[in-house]
Amino acid sequence: MWTKLSNIHEQKTASNKFLLMQNFHEYRMDQNASISQHVAKVENMARQLKDLGEAVSNVAVMAKILGSLPSKYSSLLTAWHSVASDQQTLDNLYQRLLKEECRLGSNDDVTNALATMTMKQKAPTKSDDTKNQHQRKDIECNYCHKKGHIIKNFRKRISANNRKNNDSGDASALLAVDCKGNSWISE
Incomplete structure (x- = not known):
């Protein structure tokens, strides 16, 4: 009986590991998600993989966080590559991402306000x-x-x-x- 349970559990573990690894590699940040949600999701998937015996390094987690960002964060990606390698930690990355999110949020507010004003001042059509x-x-x-x-x-x-x-x-x-x-x- 124990052998059967072990075999079933090992098969589930192997398939779970495969599915989780696939989800980890295919994951992309949702346009409406916050940086906090994005980082938490990537770290959670890495933690689940670790629990299943598949170690994911901090460098892999940072690469996944940066690689799955929307294109509006491209300037942060460029800036991150110029950071000294001893300063490239998950905490520093998280702080920089939060600052960039705030900066982009304020730019979006200005853009939305200008778009609203433009719509209100729309010229009459033919x-x-x-x-x-x-x-x-x-x-x-x-x-x-x-x-x-x-x-x-x-x-x-x-x-x-x-x-x-x-x-x-x-x-x-x-x-x-x-x-x-x-x-x-x-x-």
Whole structure:
């Protein structure tokens, strides 16, 4: 009975070792994972292999951590190769990775903010312009009583108001708006 249990256990151990070794070599960091999660996963797989009798050196663990990083960490890889070999430890690597993650996170925040601003300031499309032109055709201006624009975009009225403001000394800059909605400031 003991011999049968030993044989079954050894077969499971061998297949587990093989599967774990395969997972270790094929592992890649998920884009959404943090550095802490990534390092912990690699170290955990190395520890499991060690428990099964397959020793994984610290150099192999560091190589796996660095080799499975996304491309956004390429500058850290280059910098790590210039570190003195006696300073290339798991702890130093982990600290550098955390700093790089923070740096990249702040860059991502700036990029996302700029992308959001760009989306909010998106220029109108041709279909938007076409819709607006069709809507403007039927609108009558309250100032000149012609169709196609409204009083707030009427150049003569704006110019008259600006001259009036300049004469009274209230405005230092003129704001002009044409019928298409384009505006500019002149001094």
